Amino acid sequence: MSKQILIDPVTRIEGHSKITIQLDDAGEVRDAQFHVTQFRGFEKFCEGRPFTEMPSLTARTCGICPVSHLVASAKACDALMAVEIPPTAAKLRRIMNLAQLVQSHALSFFHLSSPDLLFGMDSDPAKRNIFGVVEAHPTLAKDGVMLRKIGQEIIALLGGKRIHPAWVVPGGVSEPLTAEKRDKILAMIPEAYAISHRTLAWYKDVLEQFRDEIRTFGNFPSMFMALVTPHTPGEHNAELEHYDGVMRFIDASGNIVVDQVDPAAYQDHISEAVEPFSYLKSPYYKALGYPKGIYRVGPLARLNVIDRCGTPQADQEWAEFRALRRGVILSSFHQHYARLVEILYGIERIEQLLNEPDILSSHVRAFAKPNKYEGVGVAEAPRGTLIHHYKIDENGLIIWANMIIATGHNNLAMNQSVKQVAQHYVKSASLQEGMLNRVEAVIRTYDPCLSCSTHALGRMPLLIELLGPSGEMLDQIKRDQ
Amino acid sequence: MKQALIIGCGNPLRGDDGLGWVVADRLSAVLTDPSVEIAWTHQLTPELAEQASRAELVVIVDASHAGHPGSWKCVGIEVSKTETSKLGHHLTPSGLLAYAAAVYNFTPRMLVVSVAGGSFDCKEALAPEVEAAVPEVVRHICEQIAVGCNKSRMTQVSLGA
Numbered sequence: 001m002s003k004q005i006l007i008d009p010v011t012r013i014e015g016h017s018k019i020t021i022q023l024d025d026a027g028e029v030r031d032a033q034f035h036v037t038q039f040r041g042f043e044k045f046c047e048g049r050p051f052t053e054m055p056s057l058t059a060r061t062c063g064i065c066p067v068s069h070l071v072a073s074a075k076a077c078d079a080l081m082a083v084e085i086p087p088t089a090a091k092l093r094r095i096m097n098l099a100q101l102v103q104s105h106a107l108s109f110f111h112l113s114s115p116d117l118l119f120g121m122d123s124d125p126a127k128r129n130i131f132g133v134v135e136a137h138p139t140l141a142k143d144g145v146m147l148r149k150i151g152q153e154i155i156a157l158l159g160g161k162r163i164h165p166a167w168v169v170p171g172g173v174s175e176p177l178t179a180e181k182r183d184k185i186l187a188m189i190p191e192a193y194a195i196s197h198r199t200l201a202w203y204k205d206v207l208e209q210f211r212d213e214i215r216t217f218g219n220f221p222s223m224f225m226a227l228v229t230p231h232t233p234g235e236h237n238a239e240l241e242h243y244d245g246v247m248r249f250i251d252a253s254g255n256i257v258v259d260q261v262d263p264a265a266y267q268d269h270i271s272e273a274v275e276p277f278s279y280l281k282s283p284y285y286k287a288l289g290y291p292k293g294i295y296r297v298g299p300l301a302r303l304n305v306i307d308r309c310g311t312p313q314a315d316q317e318w319a320e321f322r323a324l325r326r327g328v329i330l331s332s333f334h335q336h337y338a339r340l341v342e343i344l345y346g347i348e349r350i351e352q353l354l355n356e357p358d359i360l361s362s363h364v365r366a367f368a369k370p371n372k373y374e375g376v377g378v379a380e381a382p383r384g385t386l387i388h389h390y391k392i393d394e395n396g397l398i399i400w401a402n403m404i405i406a407t408g409h410n411n412l413a414m415n416q417s418v419k420q421v422a423q424h425y426v427k428s429a430s431l432q433e434g435m436l437n438r439v440e441a442v443i444r445t446y447d448p449c450l451s452c453s454t455h456a457l458g459r460m461p462l463l464i465e466l467l468g469p470s471g472e473m474l475d476q477i478k479r480d481q
Numbered sequence: 482m483k484q485a486l487i488i489g490c491g492n493p494l495r496g497d498d499g500l501g502w503v504v505a506d507r508l509s510a511v512l513t514d515p516s517v518e519i520a521w522t523h524q525l526t527p528e529l530a531e532q533a534s535r536a537e538l539v540v541i542v543d544a545s546h547a548g549h550p551g552s553w554k555c556v557g558i559e560v561s562k563t564e565t566s567k568l569g570h571h572l573t574p575s576g577l578l579a580y581a582a583a584v585y586n587f588t589p590r591m592l593v594v595s596v597a598g599g600s601f602d603c604k605e606a607l608a609p610e611v612e613a614a615v616p617e618v619v620r621h622i623c624e625q626i627a628v629g630c631n632k633s634r635m636t637q638v639s640l641g642a
Contacts, residue, residue, distance in 0.1 A: 045603060060494050066523070103528075111527050130527075134583040141584050149528040 019439055020277075020465045021422045023474075029426050030469075032419040034411075034443065036280035043401045051080055051370060051392050052170055058388065058403065065449060067100035067155060068381030069388070070168040071243065075377025076388040077170030079264065080396075082371035088361040089172030091353050094243040095185075096158050096168065097379060098346040101242060102192070103151025104382035105299070105339040105346075108447040109199070110144020113336055116441050117206055121213065122434035140202065143195040147343070150188045154350065157181045172365035182354050189351050193313075196344045200317060203340055210333060216424040217442045218332025218417030221252030223285055223295035225409070226302040227380050229310070233259060239310030240302060240345055242380035248305045249285060249295065254328045257285075263378035266387055272404065282411045283404055294416065297384025297409040298446065299338035304328050311352065314345035332417055335445040370396045381406050383447055407448040417442045430475045431466060484516040485626045486536035486589075490543040492523060497598025497611045500544040504594075507619045517626060524571035533577060534585030540622055541574050541593045544611075550599030551610035553618055555625075558591040592625060594618055 024030040042061050049057060055073040059066035071093055078085055085093075115128045118137055126132075134141040158177065159167035167174050207214075227245040228238035238248060238259075247261035249269065258269060272281040273290040284293030295301075303309075309318045321341055324334065353359060370392060377388045384406030391400040421442045425435045466475040489505025491498040502521050509519045518532065525541070533539045541558075548554075560582050561575035572580065574593050582588040596618060599608045607615070 057494070060492060060523075107527065131579065131583050138584070145528055145531050145584055148526075149531050152526075152528055 018465065019418055019443075020467060021418075021426055021439070022467055023426075023469065025469055027428070029419070029423040032415070032422040032439075033277050034414050034418050036278045036411075043403055046398050046401045049398050051077055051375075051390060051396050051398055054388075054390060054398065054401075055168055055170065056166055061403070065100060065104055065381055065383075067096055067159075067168075068379060068386050071097050072377045072379045072381070072386045072388040074168045074170055075379060076375045076390050077377070078366075079375030079377060080370045080372050080390065080392060081170060081366075081368040081375075083171055083366040083368045085172040085366050086361070086363045088176070088358050089364040089366075090243070091356060091359060092158065092173050092177055092364065093168055095350050095353050096155055097243050098350050099151045099154035099158075101151075101380075101382050102343050102346045102350075103148045103155070104447075105343050106144055106147040106151060108382075108444075109336060109339050109343075110140065110147070112447070113441075113444055114140055114144065116437070116444075117203070117210075117336065120209065121437050121441060125433055125437070128437075140199070143199060147192060147195045150192050153188065154185050157185055169365065171367055174365065176362045176364045177360055179360055182359065186351065186354055189347060192347045193344075196340070196347055200340050200344065203337060204320075207337070213438070213441075214331045214333045216421055217438075217445060218413060218420060219330050220416060220420060221330060222413060222416075223249055223251055223257060223288075223293070224301035224304045224328065225249045225285075225295045225297055226305045226385060227263070227378065228306055230260065231307075236307040238305070238307045240306055240314075240342075242346075244379075247378075247385070250305050250328065252328055252330065254304070263387070264376040266376065266378065266389075266404075270404070272408070278411070280411050281404075281408050283409050284412060291412055294412040295409065296332070296413045297406050298335060299342050299382075300329060300332060300335045301384065302380065303338045303341060309341070309345050311345055311348035313348055314341055317341045317344055332413070332442065332445045335447070339447075383407055383449060384409050405449070407446070410446050410448070414443055414446055414448065417445075426466075483518050483536040484514065485518070485538040485540065486532050487512075487517065487519045487622065488525070488529065488539065488541045489519070489521045490523075490525065490541055493605060494603060496600040496602050496604045497550070497596075497607055498544050498601050499605065500596050500598060500607060500611060500615075501542040503607060503612075503615055504542045504596075504618055504622070507615060508622060511619070511623065512626070525574065525577050526571055527580060529572075529577055530580040530584055533581040533589055533591075534587045536589050538626060539578075539589045539591045540625065541577075541591070542618070542622070543593065543595050544598040544601075545595035546598070546601075547595075548597030550597050550608055551614045553594065553596040553614050555592050555594045555621060558593055560588060594622060 018035045020033050021029055022031040046057055054077060055070050058069045058073045061069050111130055114133050115130060118133055119128045225247060227241045228248045229241045229245050231238040247263055248259045249257040251257050261269060269286050270283050271286045272283045274281055284290045285295050303318060303321060309315045318341055321337055374391045379386055386406055387404040389402040390398055393399050418439060421438050425438050465473060468474050487505060487508055489501035491501035493499030493502045505519050505521050558574045558578055560579045574591060578588060578591050596611060596614050598611055
C-alpha cells in the first residue's frame with residue numbers, strides 16, 4: 001500500500017504552501033509535490049489602470065522585494081513610452097536594485113538559513129532559529145541585521161523612507177542623487193565589505209559539514225537562465241547583469257543553449273504550464289517542452305551562466321566558487337554560497353557606480369506619452385529573473401498584464417528538489433524532525449517568495465502530508481508561522 | 482538613544498489597512514523633534530530590531546480586523562519566549578521586541594496601537610469612521626511620547642471610540 005506525507009505549512013519562506021510526499025507499496029518515496037496554496041490575482045486587478053500607475057501598484061505585490069517590481073515595471077513602462085532613459089537614471093535604478101539584492105540575500109542567508117547552517121539539520125528545533133544564532137554566534141546575527149539595514153538604508157536614501165518608494169518612475173527616477181546622500185551611502189560601504197568577507201570566510205569553513213546535503217539538495221542536471229551583459233559571442237566575457245542586458249540559457253554541462261536573447265522576446269523561449277495542485281505556474285524552456293524544459297534562475301543560475309562577475313573581489317570569490325566542482329554547479333544547496341558572492345558583487349558595484357562622474361547629474365528623467373501598445377521590462381530580482389509585460393489601449397490603460405516571477409521560474413526545480421530530498425531522507429511512514437527540516441530546507445535554498453509569485457498578500461505557514469499508495473493520510477505535520 | 486520610534490504598518494492601497502501610514506504621516510507633520518524617528522512599513526522586518534534597540538519607546542500603529550470600525554486600543558507588548566521559533570520574512574511585535582532584546586541586549590518599552598478597520602478593499606482612502614479615529618490616536622501617541630519613557634514601563638491599555 002502506498003503512503004503520502006504532507007508538510008503544511010512550509011516555514012521560513014514567504015507565502016503559503018504545503019508539501020505532499022507519496023510513498024509506494026514498499027514504503028519508498030514515489031513522488032513529492034510542492035503546492036502553493038495562495039491565490040494569484042495581481043495581474044487581473046491591474047487591468048483598467050493607467051500604465052503610469054503600474055510601478056507603484058505592482059510594487060505592492062510584495063513587502064519583501066518591492067524594489068525589484070518597481071524596476072521591472074518601470075522598464076516595461078519605458079518600453080511603452082519608447083524612451084531611452086538618461087544614463088544617470090539607469091545607474092541610480094541599478095544602485096537601488098543592487099541594494100535590494102544585498103538586503104534580500106541578507107534576510108535569506110542570515111535570518112532564515114543560518115540556523116540550519118550553524119546548528120545542522122538534525123539539531124534541536126527549539127534552538128535552531130535566529131535566537132539560537134544570537135546566543136551561539138552573536139556576530140553572525142548582528143552582521144545579518146546590519147547588512148540588511150545597510151541595504152534598506154541605501155534604498156531609503158535614494159527613494160524615501162517608505163518601503164514602496166515612488167522614486168523609480170516611468171522614464172527614469174523622480175529626483176537626482178545629492179552629494180550628501182552619495183557620501184552617506186559611501187560611508188556604509190566599508191562595514192558592508194567587512195561583513196561580506198567575514199561571512200564568506202565563516203561559510204567556507206562550515207561548508208564541509210554539509211556534504212550530504214550538497215549531494216542531495218536539488219543536485220540534478222537542469223538548464224540555467226539569467227540576464228548577462230551584452231557581449232561578443234564566443235569571447236567568454238559575459239558578466240553579471242541585474243538591471244539590463246540579454247538573456248542566456250545554458251544546459252547542465254555548461255553549453256550555451258541560446259544567448260543574446262532580447263528580454264522583450266522572452267515568449268519565444270519561455271512558456272508557462274499550469275498544474276492542478278498549485279496556484280504557482282510552471283514556466284519551462286519552450287524548445288524542450290513541458291516538463292523537460294526545466295530550468296533554474298536566481299543566484300546559482302547567475303553564477304553558472306556568466307564568464308566572470310565583472311568586479312575584482314567578486315571575481316576572486318566566483319573563481320573559488322566555480323572550483324567546487326568541474327563544470328556547472330548543480331546543487332541548489334550552493335544557492336547560499338552564491339548569495340554571499342552576489343552580496344560582495346553588489347557592494348562593489350554600488351561603490352563603483354557612486355564614484356562615476358555623472359552620478360549627481362540632474363538629468364534623470366525622460367518624458368513621453370505612450371508610443372507603443374506593448375512593453376516588456378526585465379530585471380534580475382534577488383531570487384531570479386523578473387518579467388513584467390503589459391499591453392495598453394489608446395488611452396494608456398492596461399488591458400493585459402503578465403508577470404513571471406523568479407519563484408515561478410523555479411517551480412519545476414523546487415518540485416524536483418523536494419522529491420530528491422524526500423527520496424533520500426524519508427524512510428518511514430512517520431515524519432521525524434531532521435527529515436522534515438531537510439524537506440523544508442531545500443525549498444529555502446530557493447528563498448521562494450510565494451506572495452510575489454502568486455501575486456497575493458499573505459503569510460507563510462507549512463503543512464507536510466505523508467500519504468499511502470491509495471491516498472490515505474499516514475502522518476501530517478502542520479505548523480503556523 | 483532616540484526618545485521614540487513610531488512604526489506605521491500596513492498597505493495604503495488596501496483601504497483601512499493604510500491606517501498605520503496615515504497616522505505616521507500625521508505624526509511626521511507634528512513631531513519635529515529629531516529624537517523621534519518615524520518609519521513606514523508594509524510589515525515588521527528584522528532590521529527594525531536595530532532601530533528599536535536605539536529607542537526608549539517603540540509604537541507600532543496598525544489596522545486590525547477585530548472590533549467596530551474606528552474603535553482602537555493601545556496595548557503594551559512584552560518579550561515573548563514563544564516567538565523564538567517563528568521568525569520568517571516578517572515579525573510580530575513581540576518577535577521584534579525579542580529580536581531587539583536578543584541581538585542588542587536592550588528592550589525598549591513597546592506599545593501597539595491598533596485601529597479596527599471596516600474595509601480592506603483595493604482603494605487608497607480610509608473609511609470615514611476610521612478616519613475619524615485618527616486625530617485621537619495621534620494625540621494619544623503624542624501623549625505617550627511626552628510622558629517620557631523612563632517614567633513608566635507598565636503595560637498600558639486604553640480604548641477609544
